[in-house]
Amino acid sequence: MERTKQQPEQMSLPRPATVLGIAGCSGSGKTTLARELARELEATLFPLDLYYRNLSQFPLNAREMQNFDHPESLESELFIEHIRELGEGRAIQRPVYDFSRHTRVGGKFETVEPAPFLIVEGILALHYEELWPLYDFSVYVDAPNEICLNRRIYRDMRERGRTEESVRAQFDATARPMAEQYVLPSQVRATITVSGAEALDWSIERVLRGLRDRGLLR
Secondary structure (H helix, E strand, C coil): CCCCCCCCCCCCCCCEEEEEEEEECCCCHHHCCCCCCCCCCCCEEHHHHEEEEECCCHHHHCCCCCCCHHHHCCHHHHHHHHHHHHHHHCCEEEEEEECCCCCCEEEEEEEECCEEEEEEEEECCCCCCCHHHHHCCEEEEECCCCHHHHHHHHHHHCCCCCCHHHHHHHHHHHHHHHHHHHHHHHHHHHHHEEEEECCCHHHHHHHHHHHHCCCCCC
């Protein structure tokens, strides 16, 4: 009896993700918006500030004097590669960063799994030219300086072991000038702009409506 020839197994290819970029000045509310959207969309959240360059070669007091709001403070080569990988449906090994010491934790990585939606969040998320073609949709969160400063003080004191004095000094020395030079101009590349001073629910609804209008969300 002639045997039936078995068909080769179909290879399962990774599914591409819908990639959202969310930018805005530090303290504008972009992180809160990104987290809520990640829950709403069951998305992978990708904060760019986990990709600060490792400063372990410098003494601690010298690390604290670095300009953390400049585009060169982030290892853009690595996070662009990781965003591309996640966008194509592949998991990545993300470095772990210690904000209190401005160093990466040696030998420690976090596995980040792909999901149907990938949300890239950071003050410079719309700055790097290599990222623009990777986004399917992008959001700029706008908020007044005073609101941004107060939120940054609260966050850095609670989450990053900073003092209010150091946060204010850094805001005046680097955060505000860098925002004017690199962050504010990136607003023109956003699909939509939302207000970080208004109700969060309204901003979420605007983003979801924008995704539906472009056929990115059912």
